Amino acid sequence: DAGVIQSPRHEVTEMGQEVTLRCKPISGHNSLFWYRQTMMRGLELLIYFNNNVPIDDSGMPEDRFSAKMPNASFSTLKIQPSEPRDSAVYFCASTRDSRSYEQYFGPGTRLTVT
């Protein structure tokens, strides 16, 4: 099993640009999570999907952030327009059972907005 796959691994962009982060969950997993990690705030949940449907997006910081899951094997997190304070490591995680907290994390995307 390849595990959770995220791309790109590193992204450097200028303020105001659109950024799209991608995630492929583990095959057969039906829940997908997007987290953000910074030194100041630690690991924060942004949004999670169950069976491709967004369930809880209360962690999405503002309207500049949006997430989609068009099918069971792909999800995107988009930031438009990006700002320097969005600089962080963004993790995607998936789990087999929506009742389980046994989540499997991807390697993360390190985003730097200048």
Added chain:
Amino acid sequence: DAKTTQPTSMDCAEGRAANLPCNHSTISGNEYVYWYRQIHSQGPQYIIHGLKNNETNEMASLIITEDRKSSTLILPHATLRDTAVYYCIVRVSSSGSARQLTFGSGTQLTVLP
């Protein structure tokens, strides 16, 4: 969800057992104890979880006290690659639609050669 308390940091000699404590004195009867770790520059990694019985898998053992107010994660033969931040998380198995893991500060375990 119950709060957890962990030491900020611990050291362990390579090859020895690493015992990481976690206090969760307000835990409820239906809350599980989960352990994750995060190696530097990697995503968090699930280790083990339990409700009341002790659990063991290929990575670690989890010892939960009889009153369930505390637990200990044991890495039986620590290696340098076990150096990481270890998180103890308490969650109800099915709590409505919320499935997020709340990571606290964790314990920075440093395995020394």
